[in-house]
Amino acid sequence: MLDCFFNPRSVALVGASLNPEKLSSIIFQRLKAGFPGRLYPVNPAHAEIGGLKCYSSLPDIGEEVDLAVFALGAAHVPALLREAVGVVSCAVVVSGGFAEAGPGGAALEEELKEIVRSGGPRIIGPNCLGIYDTLSGLDTYFIPPERMERPARGRLSILSQSGSFAVTVMDELAAEEIGVARVVSYGNKADVNECDLLEFLSADEETGAVVMYLESVDEGRRFVDAARRCSSKKPVAALKVGHTEAAATAARSHTGALAGRYEVYRAAFRKAGVMELRGYEDFLVACKVLAGVEPAAGGRVMIITDGGGMGVTIADECVDLGLDVPPLSDETAAELRAVLPPVCSIANPMDLTGSVTDRHFSEALARTLEGDDFDLAIVASLWGPPGLTERLAEMIAAKKGITGKPVIVCTPGGRYTRERAVLFRSRGLPVFFSPGEAARAASLLCGAGTRE
Amino acid sequence: MLDCFFNPRSVALVGASLNPEKLSSIIFQRLKAGFPGRLYPVNPAHAEIGGLKCYSSLPDIGEEVDLAVFALGAAHVPALLREAVGVVSCAVVVSGGFAEAGPGGAALEEELKEIVRSGGPRIIGPNCLGIYDTLSGLDTYFIPPERMERPARGRLSILSQSGSFAVTVMDELAAEEIGVARVVSYGNKADVNECDLLEFLSADEETGAVVMYLESVDEGRRFVDAARRCSSKKPVAALKVGHTEAAATAARSHTGALAGRYEVYRAAFRKAGVMELRGYEDFLVACKVLAGVEPAAGGRVMIITDGGGMGVTIADECVDLGLDVPPLSDETAAELRAVLPPVCSIANPMDLTGSVTDRHFSEALARTLEGDDFDLAIVASLWGPPGLTERLAEMIAAKKGITGKPVIVCTPGGRYTRERAVLFRSRGLPVFFSPGEAARAASLLCGAGTRE
Numbered sequence: 001m002l003d004c005f006f007n008p009r010s011v012a013l014v015g016a017s018l019n020p021e022k023l024s025s026i027i028f029q030r031l032k033a034g035f036p037g038r039l040y041p042v043n044p045a046h047a048e049i050g051g052l053k054c055y056s057s058l059p060d061i062g063e064e065v066d067l068a069v070f071a072l073g074a075a076h077v078p079a080l081l082r083e084a085v086g087v088v089s090c091a092v093v094v095s096g097g098f099a100e101a102g103p104g105g106a107a108l109e110e111e112l113k114e115i116v117r118s119g120g121p122r123i124i125g126p127n128c129l130g131i132y133d134t135l136s137g138l139d140t141y142f143i144p145p146e147r148m149e150r151p152a153r154g155r156l157s158i159l160s161q162s163g164s165f166a167v168t169v170m171d172e173l174a175a176e177e178i179g180v181a182r183v184v185s186y187g188n189k190a191d192v193n194e195c196d197l198l199e200f201l202s203a204d205e206e207t208g209a210v211v212m213y214l215e216s217v218d219e220g221r222r223f224v225d226a227a228r229r230c231s232s233k234k235p236v237a238a239l240k241v242g243h244t245e246a247a248a249t250a251a252r253s254h255t256g257a258l259a260g261r262y263e264v265y266r267a268a269f270r271k272a273g274v275m276e277l278r279g280y281e282d283f284l285v286a287c288k289v290l291a292g293v294e295p296a297a298g299g300r301v302m303i304i305t306d307g308g309g310m311g312v313t314i315a316d317e318c319v320d321l322g323l324d325v326p327p328l329s330d331e332t333a334a335e336l337r338a339v340l341p342p343v344c345s346i347a348n349p350m351d352l353t354g355s356v357t358d359r360h361f362s363e364a365l366a367r368t369l370e371g372d373d374f375d376l377a378i379v380a381s382l383w384g385p386p387g388l389t390e391r392l393a394e395m396i397a398a399k400k401g402i403t404g405k406p407v408i409v410c411t412p413g414g415r416y417t418r419e420r421a422v423l424f425r426s427r428g429l430p431v432f433f434s435p436g437e438a439a440r441a442a443s444l445l446c447g448a449g450t451r452e
Numbered sequence: 453m454l455d456c457f458f459n460p461r462s463v464a465l466v467g468a469s470l471n472p473e474k475l476s477s478i479i480f481q482r483l484k485a486g487f488p489g490r491l492y493p494v495n496p497a498h499a500e501i502g503g504l505k506c507y508s509s510l511p512d513i514g515e516e517v518d519l520a521v522f523a524l525g526a527a528h529v530p531a532l533l534r535e536a537v538g539v540v541s542c543a544v545v546v547s548g549g550f551a552e553a554g555p556g557g558a559a560l561e562e563e564l565k566e567i568v569r570s571g572g573p574r575i576i577g578p579n580c581l582g583i584y585d586t587l588s589g590l591d592t593y594f595i596p597p598e599r600m601e602r603p604a605r606g607r608l609s610i611l612s613q614s615g616s617f618a619v620t621v622m623d624e625l626a627a628e629e630i631g632v633a634r635v636v637s638y639g640n641k642a643d644v645n646e647c648d649l650l651e652f653l654s655a656d657e658e659t660g661a662v663v664m665y666l667e668s669v670d671e672g673r674r675f676v677d678a679a680r681r682c683s684s685k686k687p688v689a690a691l692k693v694g695h696t697e698a699a700a701t702a703a704r705s706h707t708g709a710l711a712g713r714y715e716v717y718r719a720a721f722r723k724a725g726v727m728e729l730r731g732y733e734d735f736l737v738a739c740k741v742l743a744g745v746e747p748a749a750g751g752r753v754m755i756i757t758d759g760g761g762m763g764v765t766i767a768d769e770c771v772d773l774g775l776d777v778p779p780l781s782d783e784t785a786a787e788l789r790a791v792l793p794p795v796c797s798i799a800n801p802m803d804l805t806g807s808v809t810d811r812h813f814s815e816a817l818a819r820t821l822e823g824d825d826f827d828l829a830i831v832a833s834l835w836g837p838p839g840l841t842e843r844l845a846e847m848i849a850a851k852k853g854i855t856g857k858p859v860i861v862c863t864p865g866g867r868y869t870r871e872r873a874v875l876f877r878s879r880g881l882p883v884f885f886s887p888g889e890a891a892r893a894a895s896l897l898c899g900a901g902t903r904e
Contacts, residue, residue: 096805101795143836149866162761164806167836168864175866213761241764244771249779249799280765280864280887309614309665312693313732319696327701343553347701353548354616384595384619412620412732414627416599435732 002192002200004089005124006182007136008066009037012058012088014080015072016041016049023094023142024071030139031069037137040065058084067092068121069130069140074098077126078111085120092140093125099188100127109190116191128187129163132170134180135206141185143167154179155208156291157201159194161186161215165280169287177425178288181206195222202230209290211283212238217265224272231273235295237286237444239277240265273450282440289408289430289441296406298375299323299446302368303349305380305410306356306388310435311349314380314410317439323446325349329373339363357387362395369403376445378438380410383417393423400429406445410438454644454652456541457576458634459588460518461489464510464540466532467524468493468501475546475594476523482591483521489589492517510536519544520573521582521592526550529578530563537572544592545577551640552579561642568643580639581615584622586632587658593637595619606631607660608743609653611646613638613667617732621665621739629877630740633658647674654682661742663735664690669717676724683725687747689738689896691729692717725902734892741860741882741893748858750827751775751898753891754820755801757832757862758808758840762887763801766832766862769891775898777801781825791815809839814847821855828897830890832862835869845875852881858897862890 011031015024031039032050041049044056055061058068058080068088070077074097081091098109109126116123124130130140134153141148148167151174160166163185170183181204184197194217201207210230217223230236242248243262269276277283301323305311315325328336328348336346340360345351350368352360361379369377379396381388400407409424409431411417421431432438440448463483467476483491484502493501496508507513510520510532520540522529526549533543550561561578568575576582582592586605593600600619603626612618615637622635633656636649646669653659662682669675682688694700695714721728729735753775757763767777780788780800788798792812797803802820804812813831821829831848833840852859861876861883863869873883884890892900 096795100797144838147835147838147868149868160761162759162764164759164834164836165761165765168759168762168834171866171869172864173866175870215761215764239765241761241768244768244777246771246777246800247764247767279769280762281889284886307614307616307620309612309617309667309693310620310732312614312667312699313617315699316693316696317731319698325696325698343548345552348698382616382620383599384616386596386599412624414601414623414625416601417623418627434736437733 002122002196004066004122005092005131006133006200008138010040010065010067011035011037011138012040012042012061012065012068014042014058014068014070016043016054018049026142026144027069027071027094027140030141034137034139058087061087064089066090070095071142074105074108074126078108078115081112081115081120085115088121090122091124092128092130093123094128094130094140094142096127098126098190109188112190123191124184125187126190129166129185132180132183135182141167149174152177152179153181154291155181155206156287157181157204157207157210158183158212158287159186159197159201159210160184160213161189162213163187165213169284172284173287176288177422178292189218193218195219195226198223198226198230202226202233207234209235211286211290213283214238214240215242220268224268227272227274231450235275235290236273237275237277237290238269239279239283270450275444275448275450281437285432285437285440286444288432289444292428293406293430293445295447296376296442296445300326300373300375301442302374302377303380304352304361304364304368304377305349305382306352306354306385307380307382308345308351308353310380310382310412311351314378314435314439315349317435318442321439321443321448323439323443326373328368332367332371332373335367336364354385355387356385358389358392358395361392362399365396365407366399366402369399369405374405376406376408376442378408378410378442380435380438382411383413383420390423393427393429397427397429408432408438408441410435454574454648456518456574457544457583458585458652460590462492462517462519463487463489463590464492464494464513464517464520466494466510466520466522468495468506470501478594478596479521479523479546479592482593486589486591510539513539516541518542522547523594526557526560526578530560530567533564533567533572537567540573542574543576544580544582545575546580546582546592546594548579550578550642561640564642575643576636577639578642581618581637584632584635587634593619601626604629604631605633606743607633607658608739609633609656609659609662610635610664610739611638611649611662612636612665613641614665615639617665621736624736625739628740629874630744641670645670647671647678650675650678650682654678654685659686661687663738663742665735666690666692667694672720676720679724679726683902687727687742688725689727689729689742690721691731691735722902727896727900727902733889737884737889737892738896740884741896744880745858745882745897747899748828748894748897752778752825752827753894754826754829755832756804756813756816756820756829757801757834758804758806758837759832759834760797760803760805762832762834762864763803766830766887766891767801769887770894773891773895773900775891775895778825780820784819784823784825787819788816806837807839808837810841810844810847813844814851817848817859818851818854821851821857826857828858828860828894830860830862830894832887832890834863835865835872842875845879845881849879849881860884860890860893862887
C-alpha cells in the first residue's frame with residue numbers, strides 16, 4: 001500500500017533548513033506553501049524554522065507521521081531511518097550518495113533495504129527527487145520554482161527513474177499548460193520500484209494515463225502483469241532508455257541499474273499493451289496527448305491544412321508511423337467542392353491554400369469527420385493567410401465537439417504562432433508545433449503498437 | 453544568369469496597390485521599406501501610390517527594369533508579361549491560378565513558358581512567394597510581418613518549392629535568431645527550377661550552406677551535377693517530400709509536380725553529396741546548424757550533461773544516427789577525477805549531476821575535446837542545479853574557441869530555459885531544445901550520409 005506516499009495527512013522533513021545552500025530549504029518552502037496537512041521540520045540544530053516548531057528527531061514529534069522526507073547527507077540517513085521505525089509509515093529519501101556513488105554508497109543503500117525488510121517504513125529513493133502531487137499538494141522536488149515551473153492539476157501521471165528527466169518534462173508541460181496528477185522520480189529504488197508505482201497508478205482514479213521513463217525493470221513478470229492491468233484501464237506509454245550500448249553503460253552508472261537487452265523490453269511492452277516511446281520528444285508528445293484526448297477508434301487520418309507543403313509532410317509522417325491517409329469519397333469531395341473555393345485542393349491531405357478563411361477549415365473538418373470514413377483529424381493551420389482570425393480555434397473546437405472524434409492541431413511557426421497556441425489549448429485542443437509530433441500524437445491516440 | 457533576381461538595381465511591382473485586401477499591398481510595403489534600388493509601382497488605375505509615381509504599364513516606365521514582380525490575377529499575367537519583353541530582365545510571378553488550378557490555369561502557364569522561350573524575361577514562379585533576400589533587400593513575400601517575422605542576415609540560403617513551408621521555416625528561424633542570405637520559394641517553376649537556383653547558390657559567395665525543400669526535380673542528371681558541385685564547396689541538404697503514396701498524390705495537386713520514386717531521389721542525393729533530410733523538424737535542424745557551425749572532422753561525440761537521464765537519452769539518439777560515443781581514455785578519466793567532485797560520473801556520456809557548477813562543465817569540455825579522442829561535443833545543460841549561472845555560456849564558448857571543435861548545446865526545458873538560450877546563441881553556440889535534435893545536428897555536422 002503506497003497511500004501514505006500519495007495521501008499523507010502529515011509530513012516530516014528530516015534535515016529541514018532555511019539555509020539557501022541546502023536543497024532542503026527549497027523542499028521546506030514548497031511544503032510550507034503547498035502541503036495542506038501537518039508539517040514537521042526535523043533538525044536538532046534549530047528550535048524553530050520558518051515559524052514552525054522544529055523537532056530534534058522523528059521520535060521527538062511524539063505522534064505518528066505518514067511521510068518523512070530525508071534531505072541530508074547519505075551517511076546520516078540509515079541511523080535516522082532506524083529511529084523512524086514505528087513512527088513514520090513511509091519515507092522519500094532524496095539524498096544522493098548511495099549505490100550510484102560506488103561501494104561506500106552501496107553499503108549505505110544495503111542498510112536502507114535491511115531497515116525496510118525488518119519492518120521499517122516503505123522507501124522511495126534514494127537519489128531521487130521524489131513526489132510532485134497536485135492532489136495531495138506534496139512537492140519534494142528541490143528545484144526552485146523559478147528554474148522549474150510546476151504544472152497545474154491534470155490527469156496525467158509520470159514515473160521516472162531519472163530526476164532530471166522528470167524535472168525537465170514537468171517544466172516543459174507547465175510552459176504548455178499541460179496538467180499532471182502525480183509525478184514520481186524514484187531513483188535507485190532501494191524499495192519501491194516501477195511495479196509498485198504502476199500498481200498504485202493503475203488503481204488511482206485521479207490518474208487518466210501513465211507515461212514512464214525507465215532505465216531498468218527489476219521484476220519482469222510482475223511488471224508485465226501490472227502494466228497489462230493498468231493499460232486495460234488507461235493508456236500506458238514507456239520510454240526505455242539505454243537501447244544502445246553506450247547509453248546502457250551510462251544508465252548503469254547513473255542509477256546503478258542493470259539495463260538488460262532492449263528487445264526484451266520491447267517484447268514486454270507489446271505483451272502488456274504499453275506504447276513504446278523512442279526518445280525525449282516522443283515522451284513529451286505522449287504526455288501532451290494521452291491524458292487529455294480521447295483515443296481514436298482507428299487509424300484513418302484526415303489532414304486539413306492551408307499550406308500545401310505542410311500537408312504533404314504530415315501525410316509522409318503519418319504513413320511512416322503506420323497510419324492510414326485514405327482518399328476522400330466521391331460524395332464528400334463533391335460536397336466540399338460545393339462549399340469551398342475552386343482554388344482549394346479537395347483531397348487528403350486537403351490544401352485550403354493561402355486564400356483560406358476560418359469557415360473553410362470548419363467546413364472541411366465537419367464534412368470529412370462526420371461520416372464513417374475517418375477516425376481522427378490533424379488540422380495544420382499556418383497563420384500566414386490574412387483570412388484566418390482568432391475565431392478559428394473556437395470554430396474547430398465546435399465541429400470537433402459535434403463529431404466526437406479526436407482533432408489534433410499542428411501549427412508550426414514563430415512567435416505569432418506560438419502566442420496563438422493558447423487559443424486552441426484553452427478549448428481543449430492539443431497543439432503541436434511540428435508535423436512529426438502531430439503525426440506521432442495521432443498514432444498514440446490509435447494505441448500505436450499495442451493493437452495487433 | 454540569375455543575377456537580375458538576386459542583385460536587381462530596379463524593381464517594378466505589377467498590380468501595385470495600397471488596398472490591404474490585395475496581396476500586392478504587403479509586397480509594396482516590404483519593397484518600399486527594404487529595397488534600396490529604384491521602385492516602380494505599375495497599375496493603370498493609379499497615378500501615384502504611397503508617394504511614388506505609378507506607371508500604367510511596364511513599357512510606360514521608359515527605361516529598362518531588372519526585375520518585375522507580378523502580383524495580380526493569373527488571367528492578366530501573360531499579356532502583361534508580353535509587354536515586358538525587352539523592358540525587364542526577369543520576373544517573379546507570385547500569382548496563383550496556373551498549372552496547380554486545373555486545365556485553364558495550365559494553359560496560362562504554357563503561355564508563360566512560350567514567352568520565356570521566345571526571348572522574354574526569365575521567370576520565378578508562378579504560384580510562389582518569390583524571393584526574400586537579406587543582401588539585396590528584396591522581399592516579395594506577401595505575408596504581413598506581424599504574422600511572419602523576417603530573419604536577419606546570415607549565410608544560409610533556402611530553396612523551397614512550397615511557399616508556406618518557406619514562410620513557416622523563416623518565421624521559426626527569426627524567432628531563434630538564425631540569419632539567412634536568400635530564401636527562394638519557386639512554386640510551379642514554369643522557367644527557373646531547382647537546378648538553376650542551385651547553380652546560382654553554388655557560385656554565390658554570400659551563401660554558406662543550402663537547404664532545399666523539394667516536391668519534384670525536373671532534370672535529374674543536371675540536378676546531380678549541380679548539387680555535387682555545390683556540395684563540394686558548402687554543405688547542401690535536401691528534404692524530398694512525398695516519399696509515401698498519399699503524400700506524393702497531394703504534392704502532385706499542390707504544385708502540379710510529378711513526384712517520382714523516392715528511392716531515386718535518395719540515390720541521387722547520395723551521389724551528389726547532399727544530406728537527406730527526413731521531415732520538417734530535420735529541415736529546421738539543418739537550417740540552424742549548417743550555415744553557422746564548422747563541420748566536424750569525424751563522428752566521435754563527447755556528451756556532457758548535468759542530468760544523467762538526459763545524457764543516456766542523447767547517447768541513444770547519437771548511436772541510432774550512426775555517431776560514435778566512445779569511452780574516455782584512462783588518462784582523460786584520471787585527469788577529470790582530479791578536478792571534478794566524486795559524485796560525478798566520469799564517462800561518456802558524462803553526468804556532472806545536480807551539484808554541477810559552471811566550472812565543472814568548462815573543465816569537462818576542455819579536457820575531453822583537447823586531445824584527439826573526440827571530434828565534437830554535445831553539452832546538455834539542464835538549468836535546475838543552483839550552481840549554474842549566466843556565466844556558463846561564455847565559459848563554454850571560451851573552451852570551444854580553444855579546442856576549435858564544434859560544440860552543440862542541448863537544453864530542454866520550459867520558460868526559464870528558453871529565455872537562457874540567448875546566452876548561448878549570442879556566443880555563436882547552436883542551441884537545441886531536445887536530445888533528438890541535438891544528436892541530429894551533430895550527425896549533420898559530420899556530413900550525415902554523404903561520407904561513404
